[in-house]
Amino acid sequence: MNFETLKYERRDSAAILTLNRPDRHNAINSVMxxxxxxxxxxxxxxxxxxxxxxxxxxEKSLCTGFDVSDIASxxxxxxxxxxxxxxxxxxxxxxTAVNGMVCGGGLHFVADSDLVIAAEQATFFDxxxxxxxxxxxxxxxxxxxxxxxxxxxxSLVGRSDRMNARRAMQLGIIGEVVAKENLLSRAxxxxxxxxxxxxxxxxxxxxxxxxxxxxxxxxxxxxxxKVIEDYWTHPDTKEGARAFxxxxxxxxxxPEGK
Amino acid sequence: MGSYxxxxxxxDGHVATLTLNRPDRMNAFDGTMxxxxxxxxxxxxxxxxxWCVxxxxxxxxxxxxxxxLREPPPQAKLTPEQFSKLPRTRITSLDCNVGKPVIAAVNGxxxxxxxxxxxxxxxxxxxDNVTFTDGRTTAGQVSIHGxxxxxxxxxxxxxxxxxxxxxxxxxxxxxxxxIGLASEVVKPADLMTRARALAAAIVENSPSAVFHTQDMIWxxxxxxxxxxxxxxxxxVTSFARDFADAQEGARAFxxxxxxNWKYAPPPGQNAxxxx
Numbered sequence: 001m002n003f004e005t006l007k008y009e010r011r012d013s014a015a016i017l018t019l020n021r022p023d024r025h026n027a028i029n030s031v032m033x034x035x036x037x038x039x040x041x042x043x044x045x046x047x048x049x050x051x052x053x054x055x056x057x058x059e060k061s062l063c064t065g066f067d068v069s070d071i072a073s074x075x076x077x078x079x080x081x082x083x084x085x086x087x088x089x090x091x092x093x094x095x096t097a098v099n100g101m102v103c104g105g106g107l108h109f110v111a112d113s114d115l116v117i118a119a120e121q122a123t124f125f126d127x128x129x130x131x132x133x134x135x136x137x138x139x140x141x142x143x144x145x146x147x148x149x150x151x152x153x154x155s156l157v158g159r160s161d162r163m164n165a166r167r168a169m170q171l172g173i174i175g176e177v178v179a180k181e182n183l184l185s186r187a188x189x190x191x192x193x194x195x196x197x198x199x200x201x202x203x204x205x206x207x208x209x210x211x212x213x214x215x216x217x218x219x220x221x222x223x224x225x226k227v228i229e230d231y232w233t234h235p236d237t238k239e240g241a242r243a244f245x246x247x248x249x250x251x252x253x254x255p256e257g258k
Numbered sequence: 259m260g261s262y263x264x265x266x267x268x269x270d271g272h273v274a275t276l277t278l279n280r281p282d283r284m285n286a287f288d289g290t291m292x293x294x295x296x297x298x299x300x301x302x303x304x305x306x307x308x309w310c311v312x313x314x315x316x317x318x319x320x321x322x323x324x325x326x327l328r329e330p331p332p333q334a335k336l337t338p339e340q341f342s343k344l345p346r347t348r349i350t351s352l353d354c355n356v357g358k359p360v361i362a363a364v365n366g367x368x369x370x371x372x373x374x375x376x377x378x379x380x381x382x383x384x385x386d387n388v389t390f391t392d393g394r395t396t397a398g399q400v401s402i403h404g405x406x407x408x409x410x411x412x413x414x415x416x417x418x419x420x421x422x423x424x425x426x427x428x429x430x431x432x433x434x435x436x437i438g439l440a441s442e443v444v445k446p447a448d449l450m451t452r453a454r455a456l457a458a459a460i461v462e463n464s465p466s467a468v469f470h471t472q473d474m475i476w477x478x479x480x481x482x483x484x485x486x487x488x489x490x491x492x493x494v495t496s497f498a499r500d501f502a503d504a505q506e507g508a509r510a511f512x513x514x515x516x517x518n519w520k521y522a523p524p525p526g527q528n529a530x531x532x533x
Contacts, residue, residue, distance in 0.1 A: 068508055068511050068512070069512060081491075128467060128471065129463035129464055129467040129468050129471060130462070130463055130507070131464075131507035131508055131510075131511050131517075132464040132466075132467050132501070132503035132504045132505070132506055132507020132508070132510075132517060132519070133464075133467055133494075133497070133498070133504055133507060134467050134470045134471050134474065134493060134494050134497045135467075135471045135474075136470065136471065136474045136490040136491070136493050136494040136497070137487060137490045137491065137494060139471070139474070139475050139478075140474065140475065140478040140483070140486045140487055140490045141483065141487070143475055143478055143479060144483055146438065147411060147412050147413070147437060147438025147439065148410065148411040148412075148438075148475070148479075149379075149380075149381065149382050149411060149412075149438055149439060149440060149441055150438045150441050151475065152359075152380040152381055152472065152475060153380075153381045153441045153456075155471050155472070155475060156359050156380060156381065156460055156463070156468050156471065156472060157381070157456060157459045157460055157463075158459065158460075158462070158463045160459045160462075161456075161459060170436060171438050210483070213482065213483040214482030214483050214484050214485070215482055
């Protein structure tokens with residue numbers, strides 16, 4: 001797949017999606033806003049892809065959100081967002097590898113991914129209110145993933161208050177901090193570990209967890225039970241048990257797209 | 259600013275400081291403070307010059323010790339009939355629909371109902387010697403006020419420890435930082451300096467963008483995630499259309515100058531006021 005603002009490559013069972021405007025801190029312009037949903041559709045479609053990795057080109061930034069100079073001239077163009085796997089309803093596991101600064105709308109990739117790891121020099125902050133905009137989407141997802149106070153602080157104080165990778169790890173926003181030269185190899189290693197598991201079980205588990213955030217706890221437990229019942233006849237349930245008994249690697253069914 | 263018996267309310271630029279002021283009673287709230295707090299919050303809510311609030315306690319020992327147990331509880335002198343008609347206790351900015359950001363500068367012990375101030379604050383910083391504790395169940399009271407919001411703000415095990423162990427459990431400043439109840443732990447002498455620095459950073463930002471963002475995050479906890487994101491998207495797009503600050507912010511950024519923000523009352527003030 002060829003894109004103007006993204007680099008898309010497949011390595012074994014992982015798709016690596018690199019936001020590729022390094023001279024603009026990989027900020028999202030109107031071209032990237034159109035290309036991201038197309039990339040997610042490809043990830044969803046390609047049965048070879050088991051896991052997606054999102055990262056940014058260069059060493060400075062993952063993504064600094066909307067390109068403000070672009071948005072100032074061109075707000076009416078944006079009708080909805082399809083930047084992330086969650087927004088595009090892609091249920092394959094997604095790892096975001098934060099290679100540097102991430103702020104504003106770039107936080108979508110942190111909020112909406114399943115696993116997040118970061119390089120030591122990564123920083124997290126939210127610039128919306130500095131430029132007179134509401135941080136009305138990213139924090140809503142983050143509010144389900146972390147303690148509220150540090151989130152409010154990010155969203156209300158703005159660019160003068162930056163969270164480092166160590167604090168993000170402490171709060172559980174990210175799961176690992178690694179040296180920048182090891183970031184992508186670690187993301188690929190995690191992708192390989194995930195790819196050993198049943199793709200269908202991973203996708204349905206992931207989806208059930210995200211869906212559970214749409215309802216009260218008791219309703220979520222009911223929903224979860226239905227997911228288990230529906231899955232019970234899937235070939236991977238038999239194959240998993242058989243492979244375990246026979247002490248061999250399981251041979252999973254092809255991943256289910258949408 | 260109005261004058262109060264149990265509170266101090268001051269304003270400096272766009273920042274108001276509200277001090278719980280009964281230091282000899284560890285700033286516990288008595289009947290007077292329960293009446294004065296809604297009045298002070300109403301004053302803060304209505305003042306277009308106030309964009310951010312610092313909430314703290316007088317003295318060095320306590321931030322707020324909760325309900326003053328020396329006073330007989332309201333139910334002692336009322337019939338059950340009268341008691342059921344008592345208005346709800348409204349002591350925090352969220353209780354009073356202020357809709358402006360609140361920084362709690364926790365200067366000392368925060369106990370029982372005093373936890374409501376921390377639960378409902380947007381930003382919490384504390385002195386390194388403070389503890390958080392909830393003696394309500396030890397005193398035969400249910401722990402509800404503040405507790406239900408805490409359960410959405412921090413990991414649940416920590417909340418359960420506080421409420422079930424009662425007076426025996428003391429959450430330290432360091433632990434409060436680790437779990438994300440507070441975002442900064444400082445020496446007592448630096449507490450107000452840091453609170454003012456944070457407030458100064460907040461009032462540099464568009465007040466309307468700050469008010470709407472804060473409102474969206476709190477409201478998002480009332481619904482499922484997808485529904486919250488749908489409402490978030492509606493607010494983001496209508497804000498960009500209807501509020502001059504959205505255009506002014508982008509223009510000032512491109513022109514590399516300070517933006518001129520316009521104050522508008524926070525959306526949180528439109529919340530339905532239930533008695």
